[in-house]
Amino acid sequence: MKTGGRIVAKAYLWLILIVIYAPIAFIAVFSFTEAKSLGNWTGFTFNLYHSLFTGATSNSEALLVALKNTVVIALVASLISTVLGTLAAIGIYNLSGRKKKTIQFLNNIPMLNPDIITGVSLFLLFVFLHITKGYTTIILAHVTFCTPYVVLNVLPKLTQMNPNIYEAALDLGATPMQALRKVLVPLLRPGMISGFILAFTMSLDDFAVTYFTAGSSGIDTLSTFIYSDVRKGGLTPELKPMMTLIFLLVLVVLLVVNLRSFRKQKQLEI
């Protein structure tokens, strides 16, 4: 009975995983053929990989620019979010009462709002303030929805920390800057890193907010690039090898990181 239940559970997990990964496998398989439409097999070839890297067609060149934009925007936005969010978390930790509640409530709003509301509201803000849409508006918008995740990842680290350590550093003659750099930041680093990774992921995956805050600036990220492809009725073929490579890269990184921490845990147990 017990082992029967375990088999059913395992089978269920695998079934869901197969369904979840089917579209990605589909993209990967059809990245090795040259046909324009996704489900069309016209023989095995590396041609799409080749034209992706050489930027042979004008579309594949625009695609590489979109990829670069996506990564740059995600990096800049999540770095700003990490600094802003960490400082905010330290501040919130030291606040109390109504002030603390207010800022925590405001911090929750971007996470609760659907993307389209965040996008529309920021669109109206930039219209209202007469700010021309471009990199700055996209990055500011991304910082808006990324920072709450940093705050929520750093705050628990502060509550777990012994508050006397920071005071001790000050008593022993460290300047507040030194105490921040040498004491606080190392203690908060795990929360800052997971906050950064989460912010980076949210930024990479965003479509709606970028769509509304890029306006007619002509700046494309992967999401808006794919969307305009969809509207035109066909995907740029080089997207298939690009997505396949991104997926493999992330898979390898995640497996390495997780297996390593898994091994560390095992060693500690022994």
Added chain:
Amino acid sequence: MGKRSAWALPYFIFLVLFVVLPLVLIGVYALTDADGRFTLANMGAFFTDPKIINSFLVSLEVALENTVICILVGYPVAYILADKSLNRSAVTAVLFILPMWINALMRTMATAEIFNVLGIGLGKGTLLFGMAYDYLPFMIYPIYNILDKMDKSYAEAAQDLGASPVKVFLKVTLPLSLPGVASGVMMVFMPTVSTFAVSEILTNNTIMLFGSVIQEQFNNLMWNQGAALSFIMLIIIGVTTLIPGNKNSETVEGGATV
């Protein structure tokens, strides 16, 4: 101690400027016409324009069905992942969030293409499948988080006192995991209502969700009308999240850690 509380000030100013003010602007644009004069016409269109109200009702229906599907499919996944006797590897849990690193629109295109290859016509069924596929991780993760951190001694105590496994689940584990389900519902329901692009791809433009209606109005430079529809969504979100108090903030927190 007192001085360090000032470190929250830059973020507070940022929040006022980029969260509070924009939301106020939605209200302002919703209640004015193109010349900036007060009007209720934009809000009224929601109730009088059959196209808008229909799309809203369809969106609510799709969102409700999607949420139920995500709970029915996702809860067992979260339960199995969190049960150490069924799943000992942390990597399996990661496998469920990994697809989120591949662009959602790209995955949706591939899903639609698989349906084409299988000869399944695009419509309500494919829309629900694709939506569940997109939102499943947002349901699994908060439930997994709360089940994983749950004090196992409650379930063990119930078992020791003679409760059957089914009873232990229904009377102990399930009630304790409900906050996780609640934050999962929040992360699935309203986002589904406001989805655009994904629904266009999965139904070949035959079903228009509320998000598409809003987007279309902004595309047609009807900012005040689009703002009015966004304002209505905002009111619904406000009412549904403020009523249960701020109980969910903690599970959102749990769901936010990688």
